[in-house]
Amino acid sequence: MAPLLFLIVAEGLGGLVKETRNLKLLSSILVSKDNLHVCLQQFVDDTLIFLELKIENVIIEKNILRWFEILAGFRVNFHKCSLGSIGVQDGFVISFARLLTCGCFRVPFVYLGVLVGVNAHREGIWNLVLVKL
Structure with missing residues (x-):
């Protein structure tokens, strides 16, 4: 039951981020010519937030x-969070x-066992x- 409750609470975070973006208080990342914006991706207990890197x-x-x-009664562990660009x-x-109050990372980086930020066509x-499989 606990994982299900966590997912419900995590949806709340997603709602806060999406609503703030809809109110145009946050500027997300444009990822296609079709005007597709990416702001938030969640996978189990990981959350990736994509924003234009500006102080606001x-x-x-x-x-x-x-x-x-x-609202959720959870604590965000900023020491496990990272900011990259x-x-x-x-x-x-x-x-x-x-x-x-978080760390920094550089591209490329490993996320869920996959190298992100490199040419995926290279063998x-x-x-x-x-190796992980």
Whole structure:
């Protein structure tokens, strides 16, 4: 029963992020020519939030996470959280990570056993996945 309850609560976080984006308080990432925006992806107990890396988004996201803690009764472990970017100077990423009290990561990185941020057509990239299988 506990995993089901966690998923229900995690949906609440998704709702907070999506509603904030719908109100145009957050600016998400455009991922296609068809005007498809990605803001939030959740997989079990992992949540990936995709935003334009600017100070307004960082402050609003920190507030969303605090509201989530209050409403759900959960604690967000910021020491297990990481902030990363593509095409943004390291100084901005480091200062934003300090504001969130979390770590930083660089692309490429491993997520769920898959190397993210590299050319997926290269044969050697999938060796890590094959070893795990």
